[in-house]
Amino acid sequence: MKKIIAVALVLVMCLSLIPAAFAADDLIKVGVVNNPPSESGYREANVNDFISVFTEENGYDASFFYSIKNDEQLSAARQFITDGVDYLLISAAETTGWDAVLKDAQEAGIGVFLFDRMIDCDPELFEAAVVSDMAQEGDTAVAWLLSLELPEYNVIHIQGAMGSDAQLGRTGALDEQFEAGTMTKVVQQTATWDEAEAKKIVESVINSKEPFNVIYAENDGMAKGAVAALDEAGITHGVDGDVVVMGFDCNKWALRELLAGNWNYDGQCSPFQAQVISDMIQTLEAGGEIEGLNEAKQIISVEKGFDARELTEEDIATYGLGE
Amino acid sequence: MNKNTKGSALANYSQLLVPLIAILLLVIFNLFRDPSFFSVGITTNNNGDPVLQGNLISILNGASELVILSMGMTLVTAASGGQDISVGALAAIAGSVFVKVLKSQGGAISPVLVVGAFLLCCAVAMAFGAFNGALVSVFNIQPMIATLILFTCGRSIAYWINGGATPTISSPIISAIGSFVPGMPVPTPILIVILMGIFFALLFRFTTLGLYIQTVGINQGAARLNGINAVGIKLLSFILLGACCSVAGMIGVSRLGLINHETLLINIEMDAILAVAIGGNSLGGGKFRMLGSVLGAYAIQALTITLYAMKVPSTDVKAYKAVVIVLLVVMGSPKVKETVERLRKRAGGKRPAGAGKEAA
Structure with a gap:
């Protein structure tokens, strides 16, 4: 009786392997470890980007795992290695603790790509990293602001949560201008991404009657809060207004504000990395070598910045986040 | 007997002393710093309507959500002897429901729809309030632990309701x-706070709810023996707080016509509890004065606006705030009150002997 059961079990196991073997023939197996889409509008766009690129039509058999916790991400990555994926794509919750898992992947012959966030480890452990240079975002925005050649720059600077990557990247370039004296800091205050708080900060400047002509808000929500304060005080803003309004993230609703001429500029930290990674995987599959990496094996995403005077409906559809 | 009532009347009055002193100090400080700080003027907004403007208006307007939440928080604190830390998350849920309903008709926002949206978000928030209340009153769970559940998952629930980040709505009714209501120079949130204040004033004036809440807070067993439904009273206080959350959530969403489930009224639960404490209410339940919490809430907002006006560096704001709050809380602590009382008595004792005799 026991023997029969054993034979039956072995048969079942063999049978269950057949579809897997078939699938492995034509599709490239990819495991994606990412942060959950509920984290932010950025992440939602990022998650959707990967789902839309790594499809069966494009020749992939992709599995996705989302968690904001590093340890859960680590065990998911281990599971993907056990499942025998061909490529492992990781946007890590934390930069540390990944060495062991990446070594396991290397020994198993799995190609690892990092996206959006770097990991502190030997660059030998991954094929390439597609990341944003946060400072570049701020540089692009400030360069655009300088290109306006305003007679003077009196800037209200509304910061995000202090110490976050986005805040550091978006603040740096502007701080340089304040130090160089090319722009005057009217106020620099954190609203910790809170729209209502941004409105209060701008209100307090308006009440102090200090002159200002630029609002540099580190995300769209805070820019909207700032504009609400301007509207209540009867101050004009946007393309033909007295105050230049700048935001970041490129939510669709924010780009529509640009299109209507209410705001002047919106910068974006590109959430679209899937196509770049897919291209690199195809190169590797074809036996080629990945080109264009820097010493840290990174590819820096090109950051977008939109000027209200040049924005088109098409841009909104292509680059806008959310609905 | 006479002396006792005098003493308790004084104690009653002295409860408001701390928030009043706090506000007074902030006023004096600001007047020294910038004499025009409290000047209020009328400007024309971008819609062409005359509106009031100035730091005073910013403080009164900006504190609206906090004031409304601290009203409800006072009731919960008094009845249950604990605090609800899920008010911010619950306001985010209420705001999300509000936006969801407004977006349901494909962008056309009619007054009827707005009323319907508010009623639904109020009902949802009251249901969540009842959930919290049931955990506390029926299952006897510590309020902070019971509301920790919603504190943890509330903002995720808010995310599920609309999906996606920061859905926006725009309509003259929402703004x-x-x-401002066109033609009315006072910001609408201030008017809503006044309405809520009148509502609670009438509620305490014409019902025995206030007394019942105090009784349950002081001694639940004694209250039950006297025929008060202690479980029901606690439940009711949480439901009322739920209603407050929905009003606060609606105001928060309407300010900018946008809901960000992550940042709407973020960390406000701590400020609301602080307002109750600064207002001189015992966080252990029992006697309460809603006016104290309201003044406490305005003091907190005045502090924030003062720090903005002083251009305190962004990295230091919280530290400055903490210093002031430590001072306020210490000022209102029983130990300091006792000492002040003793000093006052000693000073009184040294005063003309005639007065002492009269009292005796």
Whole structure:
């Protein structure tokens, strides 16, 4: 009786392997470890980007795992290695603790790509990293602001949560201008991404009657809060207004504000990395070598910045986040 | 007997002393710093309507959500002897429901729809309030632990309701709720706070609810023996707080016509509890004065606006705030009150002997 059961079990196991073997023939197996889409509008766009690129039509058999916790991400990555994926794509919750898992992947012959966030480890452990240079975002925005050649720059600077990557990247370039004296800091205050708080900060400047002509808000929500304060005080803003309004993230609703001429500029930290990674995987599959990496094996995403005077409906559809 | 009532009347009055002193100090400080700080003027907004403007208006307007939440928080604190730390998350849920309903008709926002949206978000928030209340009153769970559940998952629930980050709505009706009704120079949130204040004043004036809440808070067993439904009273206080959350959530959403489930009224639960404490209410339940919490809430907002006006560096704001709050809380602590009382008595004792005799 026991023997029969054993034979039956072995048969079942063999049978269950057949579809897997078939699938492995034509599709490239990819495991994606990412942060959950509920984290932010950025992440939602990022998650959707990967789902839309790594499809069966494009020749992939992709599995996705989302968690904001590093340890859960680590065990998911281990599971993907056990499942025998061909490529492992990781946007890590934390930069540390990944060495062991990446070594396991290397020994198993799995190609690892990092996206959006770097990991502190030997660059030998991954094929390439597609990341944003946060400072570049701020540089692009400030360069655009300088290109306006305003007679003077009196800037209200509304910061995000202090110490976050986005805040550091978006603040740096502007701080340089304040130090160089090319722009005057009217106020620099954190609203910790809170729209209502941004409105209060701008209100307090308006009440102090200090002159200002630029609002540099580190995300769209805070820019909207700032504009609400301007509207209540009867101050004009946007393309033909007295105050230049700048935001970041490129939510669709924010780009529509640009299109209507209410705001002047919106910068974006590109959430679209899937196509770049897919291209690199195809190169590797074809036996080629990945080109264009820097010493840290990174590819820096090109950051977008939109000027209200040049924005088109098409841009909104292509680059806008959310609905 | 006479002396006792005098003493308790004084104690009653002295409860408001701390928030009043706090506000007074901030006023004096600001007047020294910038004499025009409290000047209020009338400007024309971008819609062409005359509106009031100035730091005083910013403080009164900006504190609206906090004031409304601290009203409800006072009731919960008094009845249950604990605090609800899920108010911010619950306001985010209520705001999300509000936006969801407004977006349901494909962008056309009619007054009827707005009323319907508010009623639904109020009902949802009251249901969540009842959930919290049931955990506390029926299952006897510590309020902070019971509300920790919603504190943890509330903002995720808010995310599920609309999906996606920061859905926006725009309509003249919404901006009338969040900023100004055309032709009315006072910001609408201030008017809503006044309405809520009148509502609670009438509620305490014409019902025995206030007394019942105090009784349950002081001694639940004694209250039950006297025929008060202690479980029901606690439940009711949480439901009322739920209603407050929905009003606060609606104002928060209407200010900018946008809901960000992550940042809407973020960390406000701590400020609301602080307002109750600064207002001189015992966080252990029992006697309460809603006016104290309201003044406490305005003091907190005045402090924030003062720090903005002083251009305190962004990295230091919280530290400055903490210093002031430590001072306020210590000022209102029983130990300091006792000492002040003793000093006052000693000073009184040294005063003309005639007065002492009269009292005796």
